[in-house]
Amino acid sequence: MTTSTRDGRNGAATLEQVAKVAGVSRATVSRVVNGSPKVSDDIRRAVEAAVAELGYVPNRAARSLVTRRSDSIGVVIAEPSGRLFTDPFFPRVLRGISAYLSSRDLQLVLLMPAAGETHRTADYLTAGHVDGALLVSLHDDDPLPGRIAEAGIPMVVSPRPRRPLAASYVDVDNAGGAHSAVAHLVGNGRRVVATIAGPQDMAPGVDRLTGYREALRDARLPSEPDLEAVADFTQEGGAVAMERLLKARPDIDAVFAASDQMAAGALSVLAASGRRVPEDVAIVGFDDSAVATTTSPALTSVRQPVEEMGEEMARLLVAAVERSDPAPRRVILATQLIRRASSAGRRVP
């Protein structure tokens, strides 16, 4: 740990030296420094005198006034906690972030603001407790990026923000991935291809829907409103959307779901309706998460390198913290279609 004097010079005084000059134990110095009430006034004064004499800045809050570093990075996931703990996307992205921060000996601090609590989270992030912020699963209406930008705190976001934002971001080729999924379904002879789209207030929801429509256009198939249902990336949402689609269009022979969780929900509804997958209806998900190999049948899915996204976000942020005023970077990672049983070619009777 670096110690610093109040005027900004780096000093060599350590907690041990303060303890020696004050004639107390290291633990007692810690207690005084952290404001513990279990210390007598005499001892407190002796420690404070030693601190003043040695120029030791007693805690990280004080040190951060000088170095402006907390050696910590805030990660904000503003999703309902249900989704945080049920969608395997989040552990994966956290694993990537955590791997990079650990390699740099930086502390990961996770903040999960509920709806309406963004203001308090912004206070924390802009108060010197972290050196920078990673905003994961950013929605369009989130006021947090604006607050952080205003305060001049380095920040990296994901997915691609849909409003102008002077910050680096990391995302995958959402439109391209969706396009490859739908082109694959059409190539296997499917002609009534529906989609379960993600939330339309964030890039992955919007861009995957765009990719679906473009692939239909490229195949000279019409985009039809009753072949599109929007859900919230969850399994329950996917099931409800699938029910709605089947009611409007019982002739559907393929579905592109914008997440594996939604595809899993759709699979259960297809089974309950007596449709065979892939014989009657083919389905493709997005994520290639663990769920894709545990569904029955196993799920064809658009693989996105989630751990790598997390690592890349952390790498960009640490670079921004260390160099002053780096130009924002936009990193788009490629996707890959992983073929499994759920979209195998239609059997000819």
Add this chain to the structure above:
Amino acid sequence: MTTSTRDGRNGAATLEQVAKVAGVSRATVSRVVNGSPKVSDDIRRAVEAAVAELGYVPNRAARSLVTRRSDSIGVVIAEPSGRLFTDPFFPRVLRGISAYLSSRDLQLVLLMPAAGETHRTADYLTAGHVDGALLVSLHDDDPLPGRIAEAGIPMVVSPRPRRPLAASYVDVDNAGGAHSAVAHLVGNGRRVVATIAGPQDMAPGVDRLTGYREALRDARLPSEPDLEAVADFTQEGGAVAMERLLKARPDIDAVFAASDQMAAGALSVLAASGRRVPEDVAIVGFDDSAVATTTSPALTSVRQPVEEMGEEMARLLVAAVERSDPAPRRVILATQLIRRASSAGRRVP
């Protein structure tokens, strides 16, 4: 937000007033205060002069030197991230903690140190970034409580620490809950009752095993080493333990598993071995988590009030932060046996 002058008096100067005196925008003041490089030296000097004139303490790091409060609480879960995201215990306890902290307008800051990273987490917790710490799922050999105690930071832990620790804790009646589960199995006519115990380096693992043994003793049944297998609270661990138990004792007619996750793993192994539940083998879990109602058959389980544990931990900690030197409290919450199909009485042929 309260503002304070450097000598500790509460001042009325706001960011807006600083902006007005300096003749710049609120955003520019934020940038200067947070050390952004995107500000000219002239503007920086003007803002610093205004700050000096008004006695405005520009950020929370500075303010915390005066108030020694960050209005934030650190929650530490030192489990492999796999378990954090697969065991429903953690979202539930976090929900309880979060509900109470939100009601007090305090920021929850989640720290998930990997093995070997406890030292960095201790640095963060003792550096003024949080007002207190909640340690969830504490294992015996964790050095964190010692570091936090030494620094005089208020702390509440769960489960019951098995070493002397001058801190409040919240736990459930683990031994009593296990006893009720085993007494129920014996009462239904089971005579060869095995247990899948939890980790033996933390109170829930040890105390639930103790409760199992005491219930057998009370029923005048012998405790036998080959009826006991220790696992790690996970589904995979429960499956491996069940395989071991069946190999050693094919005559087992009941199992008490110290977590629902382990019980779910055991159920799959029992099914694979051709044993019917509950006809051939009855099983009881612990937690009464969502998994208990989704297994086949539904799982009898010892309910522990997990959300309430989280709330109680947060309540005790905030009280300790607000009052100086409160006596540590030990809160033990009761458990309740919830009966479902997995332990129904043995059918008489």
